[in-house]
Amino acid sequence: MRTADLLQFNLRLLLRQRFRTLMSLLAMAVGVAAVLLLTGLGEGARQFVLNEFSLLGSDVLIMLPGRKETSGGIPPLTGEGTRDITLEDALALERLGSVQRVAPLIVGNAQTHVGGRSRELLTVGTSAVFFRLRELVVRQGQALPVIPLQRAEPVAVIGSNTRRELFGHQKALGAWLRIGDRRFRVIGILDDRGESLGLDLSDGILIPVAAAQQIFNTQGMFRVFLQIRPGSPMPQARNDIQALMQQRHGGERDVTLITQDALLGAFDDILQLLTLGVGAIAAISLLVAGILIMNITLISVSQRTREIGLLKALGASARTVRLLFISEALQLALVGSVLGAVTGYGLLALGHWFFPLLPFVVSIWALGAALGIAIATALVFAWLPASRAARMPPVLALQGLAR
Amino acid sequence: MIRLVDLSKTYQLGDQPVKALDQVDLAIEAGEYLSVMGPSGSGKSTLLNMIGLLDTPDSGRYFLAGREMNALNEEARAAERNRRIGFVFQAYHLLERLSARENIELPLVLAGMAPAERRPMVDQIIKRLDLDSRASHLPRQLSGGQRQRVAIARAVIRKPALLLADEPTGNLDSHSGAEVIALLEELNNQGITLLVVTHDPAIGQRAARRLRMEDGRIIDDSGATQPPSADSRHAHR
Ligand SMILES: Nc1ncnc2c1ncn2[C@@H]1O[C@H](COP(=O)(O)OP(=O)(O)O)[C@@H](O)[C@H]1O
Ligand SMILES: [Mg+2]
Numbered sequence A: 001m002r003t004a005d006l007l008q009f010n011l012r013l014l015l016r017q018r019f020r021t022l023m024s025l026l027a028m029a030v031g032v033a034a035v036l037l038l039t040g041l042g043e044g045a046r047q048f049v050l051n052e053f054s055l056l057g058s059d060v061l062i063m064l065p066g067r068k069e070t071s072g073g074i075p076p077l078t079g080e081g082t083r084d085i086t087l088e089d090a091l092a093l094e095r096l097g098s099v100q101r102v103a104p105l106i107v108g109n110a111q112t113h114v115g116g117r118s119r120e121l122l123t124v125g126t127s128a129v130f131f132r133l134r135e136l137v138v139r140q141g142q143a144l145p146v147i148p149l150q151r152a153e154p155v156a157v158i159g160s161n162t163r164r165e166l167f168g169h170q171k172a173l174g175a176w177l178r179i180g181d182r183r184f185r186v187i188g189i190l191d192d193r194g195e196s197l198g199l200d201l202s203d204g205i206l207i208p209v210a211a212a213q214q215i216f217n218t219q220g221m222f223r224v225f226l227q228i229r230p231g232s233p234m235p236q237a238r239n240d241i242q243a244l245m246q247q248r249h250g251g252e253r254d255v256t257l258i259t260q261d262a263l264l265g266a267f268d269d270i271l272q273l274l275t276l277g278v279g280a281i282a283a284i285s286l287l288v289a290g291i292l293i294m295n296i297t298l299i300s301v302s303q304r305t306r307e308i309g310l311l312k313a314l315g316a317s318a319r320t321v322r323l324l325f326i327s328e329a330l331q332l333a334l335v336g337s338v339l340g341a342v343t344g345y346g347l348l349a350l351g352h353w354f355f356p357l358l359p360f361v362v363s364i365w366a367l368g369a370a371l372g373i374a375i376a377t378a379l380v381f382a383w384l385p386a387s388r389a390a391r392m393p394p395v396l397a398l399q400g401l402a403r
Numbered sequence B: 001m002i003r004l005v006d007l008s009k010t011y012q013l014g015d016q017p018v019k020a021l022d023q024v025d026l027a028i029e030a031g032e033y034l035s036v037m038g039p040s041g042s043g044k045s046t047l048l049n050m051i052g053l054l055d056t057p058d059s060g061r062y063f064l065a066g067r068e069m070n071a072l073n074e075e076a077r078a079a080e081r082n083r084r085i086g087f088v089f090q091a092y093h094l095l096e097r098l099s100a101r102e103n104i105e106l107p108l109v110l111a112g113m114a115p116a117e118r119r120p121m122v123d124q125i126i127k128r129l130d131l132d133s134r135a136s137h138l139p140r141q142l143s144g145g146q147r148q149r150v151a152i153a154r155a156v157i158r159k160p161a162l163l164l165a166d167e168p169t170g171n172l173d174s175h176s177g178a179e180v181i182a183l184l185e186e187l188n189n190q191g192i193t194l195l196v197v198t199h200d201p202a203i204g205q206r207a208a209r210r211l212r213m214e215d216g217r218i219i220d221d222s223g224a225t226q227p228p229s230a231d232s233r234h235a236h237r
Helices: A003-016 A018-056 A087-096 A126-132 A160-167 A210-217 A236-246 A261-301 A305-313 A318-354 A365-391 A394-396 B043-050 B074-084 B099-110 B115-129 B144-156 B175-188 B201-206
Strands: A062-066 A099-114 A117-126 A136-139 A155-158 A176-179 A182-190 A204-208 A223-228 A255-259 B002-013 B016-028 B033-037 B059-064 B085-089 B162-165 B193-196 B209-214 B217-221
Touching: A003 A018, A003 A318, A018 A261, A018 A318, A062 A236, A087 A099, A087 A210, A087 A223, A087 A236, A099 A126, A099 A160, A099 A210, A099 A236, A117 A160, A117 A210, A126 A223, A136 B002, A155 A160, A155 A176, A160 A182, A176 A204, A182 A204, A182 B144, A182 B162, A204 A210, A223 A236, A236 A255, A255 A261, A261 A305, A261 A318, A261 A365, A305 A318, A305 A394, A305 B074, A318 A365, A318 B074, B016 B043, B016 B217, B033 B043, B033 B201, B043 B059, B043 B085, B043 B162, B043 B193, B074 B085, B085 B144, B099 B115, B099 B144, B115 B144, B144 B175, B162 B175, B175 B193, B175 B201
Parallel strands: A117 A204, A155 A182, B033 B193, B033 B209, B085 B162, B162 B193
Antiparallel strands: A062 A223, A062 A255, A099 A117, A099 A176, A099 A223, A136 A182, A155 A204, A176 A182, B002 B016, B002 B059, B209 B217
């Protein structure tokens, strides 16, 4: 039988049994769409996180207080150090040959007042270097000034949301605000895109690190960012830094150093696993669709027993009969998959349109896997009924007696 | 052309074995016109199905056009059916979703023939059987007589050497029944070998050679006849 004839023969059947056809198409389409949607979302989330975290640059180390035995997995994000990392530590690190820049970081929530308004805001104590490391863009005014780390200059750079929250339509640049009992002058406003390392700086305030120490009444740094001098090998820089800290902290190794790669690697693994997991769950719905197709093909075979007998009498071989039923199921699966793919990607695109932060990811492997599973299930599940039809003895089938 | 030697077939009906064919010997020459009569359950259909390669015997041998058929596998038997044998059934067995024309075309489609090659063949047979005005109709829009004509057109579209009709007039009134028989006889006149199973003595008597069956045996054979005329026999292969 020619392929074109086969397709047309099947099409006649499928069009005649519209409800049946529609149901199987729907089942297939839902399965494929679910796989694409869920893996698309997972993949989108993964890329989103990677984008966020890779802003750091691979020549940057993050130091946090406390020592955790890291044997794979996620490095400790909250450290309870035995000893604080102090500003003096930061200054000493800056003098290391293999270190180019050091940006200390203190983070906390503090009540901020402007006129009658008051908000609890994310308050970040750091230095001018931090702006360069994180490539923060100042939309208006200037970044934190380059001053000695110990100087608690009363200046602040605020995020765009903070500006709206605190000042509304009033002019913010040059205005004064109060954090706790200390006054700061607004010298800069960040560009909208203020998110980094999970801190949404557009909702925050940046002040000199020494000022933050006073507000939060602490000596210890929350984090220290270290940029390695170009040309210095990372392992050696790590050793230098650890050795210096050990020496400064009375022989104890009580800080943890993380590279971006380690951080990213851990996140990447987890998110990829997650994506695969939800994809697999969605693939089960494809299996359900496959079982539906099997049932439908079984019904089709028993309803068409006489037809099978006739086709055999007219010279259809067992192979042709099997081909008829399998290609019918395949045709259903293919059309259903295409519908599902269009729907799935349509929904993803729609999601991207509503939430632009979410990347729109068309992952070829997910599409391939979904189509592959759809077609394979159709093949596998139609095989049994189709073979039953192929085996029917012609006489019995003609009398409607074969089973 | 056809030779059956000691052909037997036993069916299991419940726990009762039924000898549908009991050591049947039969030789049929190309171009012959045979009728098969006998009481219900005497094995007429089984004989026809055996000759038509729709059924397999338990024992005995079957030669078609000089070749032993028992040795063939199902694939080869299907190919033989497609090429050499046309069937006409009492119940027509048309596919309801296909038009008359598409039903007639089916054996060519199954044989994998190209559409351009099929079209003139179908056109020709439709014209010859006077079905022009009905070609695009679905079977349910046709009368019984018209349906059987479509079934006959389908049976002979591959120009088979052998036409097997199992009670072809069983569902028809006497007028359309006579028309169908006339059509079958016309095809026989052009050379096709024709076997008709019938209950109707008037139809059975028309055949040049008449078989009578009972309990799976051929109890009466009016004898091999001289087939019509030697040259028209070859109009069909
Ligand atoms: N598929 C079958 N299963 C069991 N018995 C059958 C089957 N087909 C035919 N028979 C039996 O074989 C005998 C001959 O049947 P058949 O050839 O159809 O007779 P006829 O066509 O002369 O009426 C009958 O007794 C019938 O019951
Ligand atoms: Mg019968």
